[in-house]
Amino acid sequence: MAKLRTLCYSIIFAPSTKNITILASFASLGVSADLIKALNENHIESPTEIQVKTIPFLNEQDTDFIGLAQTGTGKTAAFGLPLIQKIDGSKPYVQAIVLSPTRELAKQIAKQLFRFTKYYPEKIFTEAICGGDKIDAQIEKLKRPTQIVVATPGRLNDLLDRQAIDLSQVEYVILDEADEMLNMGFKKDIDRILRFAPKERHTWLFSATMPEEIKQLIKQFMKPDAHKVEVDKEQLVNKNIEHFYTLCDNVKEKVPMLLKFLKKQGNQQGIVFCKTRATVRKLAAQLEEKGLLAKPIQGEMFQSERDKVMRMFRSKKTQILVATDVAARGLDIKNLGFVAHYNLPEQIEYYTHRSGRTGRAGRKGLSMCFVVEEELEPMEDIEMELDIVITPVATA
Incomplete structure (x- = not known):
């Protein structure tokens, strides 16, 4: 029954530039x-x-x-x-x-x-x-x-x-x-x-x-x-961001589903959000083992290590950051193609902050959630609170 909630179609996520309406000159x-x-x-x-x-x-x-x-x-x-x-x-x-x-x-x-x-x-x-x-x-x-x-x-x-x-x-x-x-x-x-x-x-x-x-x-x-x-009182999340989710049969299925999604992003850079530092470390290692250019960003790292990872990301030697909410807050990243939620955030406000990393400066953005059955209700709470629609898709 779980899979019946997932619409079986593939989407090519290629954000395109969108002109910003010129409201006034500086x-x-x-x-x-x-x-x-x-x-x-x-x-x-x-x-x-x-x-x-x-x-x-x-x-x-x-x-x-x-x-x-x-x-x-x-x-x-x-x-x-x-x-x-x-x-x-x-x-x-x-x-x-x-x-x-x-x-x-x-x-x-x-x-x-x-x-x-x-x-x-x-x-x-x-x-x-x-x-x-x-x-x-x-x-x-x-x-x-x-x-x-x-x-x-x-x-x-x-x-x-x-x-x-x-x-x-x-x-x-x-x-x-x-x-x-x-x-x-x-x-x-x-x-x-x-x-x-x-x-x-x-x-x-x-x-x-x-x-x-x-x-x-x-x-x-x-x-x-x-x-x-x-600004945008009724639009709590950037309207240039598209929101999707894919339903996984169990937690273990999240990694292969995430891998399929990431491979579809081509050369675009993105952030994968996790709930804990331990999950960040483990998931980053799993992605690297599969040949992806992924690096962790989490609070236990020395600042010199964080700076090194960010230099690699900005020079495009790293494609994917795997991060906790706190560690990713305030990162100076331009033209981020997507964000992925390996775990849903504990606070609804964090979904706003996570998604806001993409879809900047008038560009299209993409936010993808990977959920299991018991996470559907918390995800619906996010939809209701933020007045957004998170559309079901299959990554395969």
């Missing part, structure tokens, strides 16, 4: 010509919806702000461009901090802000402060003029403990991927950082979802009149 949003020159150089030519709704407001207003939008919709430019234009490059102290859930995402944000300011008339210095790097070296870097600090919450607290960073003149605090920071257990770290920052600061919060913990954080640390922008 100039009309109040972005300076120097910043626009850098944007064009980085092939960012037309603003996304979150950028259109966010940039003019943040340029003109000094208030708290809440931006709700999916992963991959351009949130870094949405807050980064107005932030750069508000920073005073003649003042050598920290004026803004950007909090990020992972080292990878923090470094990605810092790199983007650096690229944005390439032609900017004022010298604005951004420093990435993350766990996994030598803290003494970071302390030395912070002795130089620095206007923006992009940090993971744990490492920023370490620096506060050592009195190695001064937040007393911070005017802007940006919480990026706020829901994920709370999911990763950074609530106490964030609370402490916000208490160190001046009360008259402006707090900008960006998140893909709005769980109860986020609402509590907003109530506790943000002004009641905080301006809120929501």
Whole structure:
């Protein structure tokens, strides 16, 4: 009976480029010509919806702000461009901090802000402060003029403990991927950082979802009149992503079914998500044994090992990353062809984050689930909660 739920047809998953509707030019949003020159150089030519709704407001207003939008919709430019234009490059102290859930995402944000300011008339210095790097070296870097600090919450607290960073003149605090920071257990770290920052600061919060913990954080640390922008309110998952599942007779059948699916992807790169680090290690080894270019990304790895895997992936020496949710969060990956769910996520919000790794910048994306009979009900909960349809297919 289980197999009757599976439609027996094959699908060629070949994402194609889709043009983004040009909602406005960056100039009309109040972005300076120097910043626009850098944007064009980085092939960012037309603003996304979150950028259109966010940039003019943040340029003109000094208030708290809440931006709700999916992963991959351009949130870094949405807050980064107005932030750069508000920073005073003649003042050598920290004026803004950007909090990020992972080292990878923090470094990605810092790199983007650096690229944005390439032609900017004022010298604005951004420093990435993350766990996994030598803290003494970071302390030395912070002795130089620095206007923006992009940090993971744990490492920023370490620096506060050592009195190695001064937040007393911070005017802007940006919480990026706020829901994920709370999911990763950074609530106490964030609370402490916000208490160190001046009360008259402006707090900008960006998140893909709005769980109860986020609402509590907003109530506790943000002004009641905080301006809120929501992109695709009724579309919790990127509408450019197609969602499918294949039903396996048992857990052991997942590996051969996954192999068939991966072989159909050709040279496209993707991420396979697992629930535990042990499953990540085992599955990556199984895929490698079958001749696939697969590497694990999980929390027990040294940062140098993670960096090596990511260099291999970006140079296309590795095709598939096998990862846990936490390890994959914030990875700077462009043109990802697909994501596969070897295990369904424990939290529905994670399905949003996982799927959001593909289908970026207007391209088509693909999300494939591998489930057994007892996982059908949790999968239906995902469909109902996120208002999506996960279509049954056969990979053979």
